[in-house]
Amino acid sequence: MLVERFEWLDENINAINKRRHTSQDEMFIHDTLLNQTFRLYSILETLDDGSCNLGCGGLCCFFPREFSVQLDLDTVEKIRFYLKGKGAKFDDYVRKCWYDRLPDEMKDALDEVHATFVEKGIKKAYEVTSREGQMDKSEIPNIPRAPDGRLLWTDADSSPCAFLTDDRRCSLYAAGIKPVFCTEFICSVNIALKVAKQLGYLSDKDTAGLPFPKLKRLSDDIFDTFETLMKYETEYHTAFIEMGKKYISGDDIAEPLERFKGAEKKYLRNRRKLFKSAIHPNYIDHIKKFLAADISKLPIFKEYPTPQQCIGRSIRHVKRSRLPEETKV
Ligand code: SF4
Numbered sequence: 001m002l003v004e005r006f007e008w009l010d011e012n013i014n015a016i017n018k019r020r021h022t023s024q025d026e027m028f029i030h031d032t033l034l035n036q037t038f039r040l041y042s043i044l045e046t047l048d049d050g051s052c053n054l055g056c057g058g059l060c061c062f063f064p065r066e067f068s069v070q071l072d073l074d075t076v077e078k079i080r081f082y083l084k085g086k087g088a089k090f091d092d093y094v095r096k097c098w099y100d101r102l103p104d105e106m107k108d109a110l111d112e113v114h115a116t117f118v119e120k121g122i123k124k125a126y127e128v129t130s131r132e133g134q135m136d137k138s139e140i141p142n143i144p145r146a147p148d149g150r151l152l153w154t155d156a157d158s159s160p161c162a163f164l165t166d167d168r169r170c171s172l173y174a175a176g177i178k179p180v181f182c183t184e185f186i187c188s189v190n191i192a193l194k195v196a197k198q199l200g201y202l203s204d205k206d207t208a209g210l211p212f213p214k215l216k217r218l219s220d221d222i223f224d225t226f227e228t229l230m231k232y233e234t235e236y237h238t239a240f241i242e243m244g245k246k247y248i249s250g251d252d253i254a255e256p257l258e259r260f261k262g263a264e265k266k267y268l269r270n271r272r273k274l275f276k277s278a279i280h281p282n283y284i285d286h287i288k289k290f291l292a293a294d295i296s297k298l299p300i301f302k303e304y305p306t307p308q309q310c311i312g313r314s315i316r317h318v319k320r321s322r323l324p325e326e327t328k329v
């Protein structure tokens with residue numbers, strides 16, 4: 001919805017700017033539309049940055065046997081050159097896959113022109129291979145969800161990407177090669193914390209030093225907040241667009257304005273309430289004490305359940321969301 005709203009504003013920004021406002025109400029709408037444009041732009045820009053230093057150990061770099069991360073042809077050439085320099089075998093790191101056998105969502109996300117080639121009459125793409133190994137059992141509860149509520153492709157049987165080093169770093173990144181699917185990916189933990197910070201409910205200081213399982217628990221709570229907020233967000237979104245359209249066309253704005261103000265009030269009130277309960281005022285302090293002190297003496301156990309099997313209903317990034325619905329964690 002954020003993207004949809006931003007796109008609508010983007011398409012109509014000239015009309016909004018051209019419209020002369022002659023009353024307080026029109027001025028209010030004009031300012032609301034412009035503020036929203038800047039705000040949405042900055043949120044979407046933050047979300048577009050898939051960089052992650054949350055320290056989960058690269059769980060999104062573990063893949064099931066059937067598929068992994070596809071590569072565009074330009075990146076493949078860089079990888080070929082890089083592996084040659086290392087004296088490593090290309091086929092140990094990159095394999096060919098049949099384009100037609102990829103799940104539809106993967107095909108949609110793939111830039112066909114720059115990522116596919118034809119070999120013996122069959123359209124193919126390149127993707128990274130996995131290497132031997134599995135994640136530690138203790139990491140399974142850390143598998144995050146993805147931004148649309150679905151499971152992440154990673155599960156307990158997944159194997160690490162061939163480029164993931166033993167100390168869980170990407171050897172390609174270290175060589176300055178960044179496959180676009182990898183740089184675009186953002187998981188639920190990353191997205192929830194980023195948005196909470198962007199909206200001012202959380203700061204870097206609050207999350208500094210928290211280990212990943214705690215960050216995951218915090219972000220899961222925040223993520224549930226987004227899901228609950230959806231119905232208010234939908235109401236807000238509809239009223240916003242309706243008000244914007246009437247404003248641009250010069251129609252009577254009294255009713256849509258009234259509706260928007262009501263929806264906005266409801267949305268903000270509920271957002272504040274839900275975020276407050278997800279990010280309990282003492283929650284972060286509790287966690288920090290929890291990490292530093294004798295667990296059994298802390299009240300956190302009475303107030304909050306043990307950071308636990310928040311098994312990820314993990315999901316994929318929109319642009320990378322090419323997974324079968326049934327993928328299991
Ligand atoms: S994006 Fe999510 S799954 Fe990937 S490394 Fe960061 S926290 Fe881990």
Ligand code: SF4
Nearest residue numbers: 061161163164170182
């Ligand atoms: S190429 Fe690097 S970032 Fe991409 S999946 Fe492999 S290890 Fe992860």
